[in-house]
Amino acid sequence: MAHWLLKTEPEAFGIDALARAPRRTATWDGVRNYQARNFLRDEVRRGEQAFLYHSSCALPGIAGIVTVTRAAFPDPSAFDRKNQHFDAGSEPAAPRWYAINVQLARRCARIITLEELRAHADGKLRGLALLQRGNRLSVQPVSDAHWQFIVALE
DNA sequence: GCCAACGTTGGC
DNA sequence: GCCAACGTTGGC
Numbered sequence: 392m393a394h395w396l397l398k399t400e401p402e403a404f405g406i407d408a409l410a411r412a413p414r415r416t417a418t419w420d421g422v423r424n425y426q427a428r429n430f431l432r433d434e435v436r437r438g439e440q441a442f443l444y445h446s447s448c449a450l451p452g453i454a455g456i457v458t459v460t461r462a463a464f465p466d467p468s469a470f471d472r473k474n475q476h477f478d479a480g481s482e483p484a485a486p487r488w489y490a491i492n493v494q495l496a497r498r499c500a501r502i503i504t505l506e507e508l509r510a511h512a513d514g515k516l517r518g519l520a521l522l523q524r525g526n527r528l529s530v531q532p533v534s535d536a537h538w539q540f541i542v543a544l545e
Numbered sequence: 546g547c548c549a550a551c552g553t554t555g556g557c
Numbered sequence: 558g559c560c561a562a563c564g565t566t567g568g569c
Contacts, residue, residue, distance in 0.1 A: 400555090446554080448555095548567100550566085
């Protein structure tokens, strides 16, 4: 099974909000980047796990692990005129954007910081998408080797 | 199809 | 708030 990394801004929806959600489950919606959309739509499978990464905050890093409980389905927020992610170009008959459902598997004992991950950028974490220069993807693949190494950092 | 302008992301 | 990097838009 593949592994993933999902970015979120904790002020918008972070691990605390997920922990409080019913069944600790939420719809991962609002992705409006085609490359990230393609990962969601074509590759992310039910039962796979992902790191939940906090960005644009005081301590950027991996905050926890989530399990995908529902594979891709048309992103409802794209159809909702009142939603900030509304996209008139996406229609139910031909959806442009996709969402998944995720459930919090567990919090990390501590935030595994971007700084710490970066310390291994030329070693065990060489090639990790998160560490690529200019990377902005909100859905990223994580290799098995990288996954195991990062889990062990905790 | 090119590419400049613009908007967004996200670390610092 | 700054700014580098990237994606998207739109004129041509």
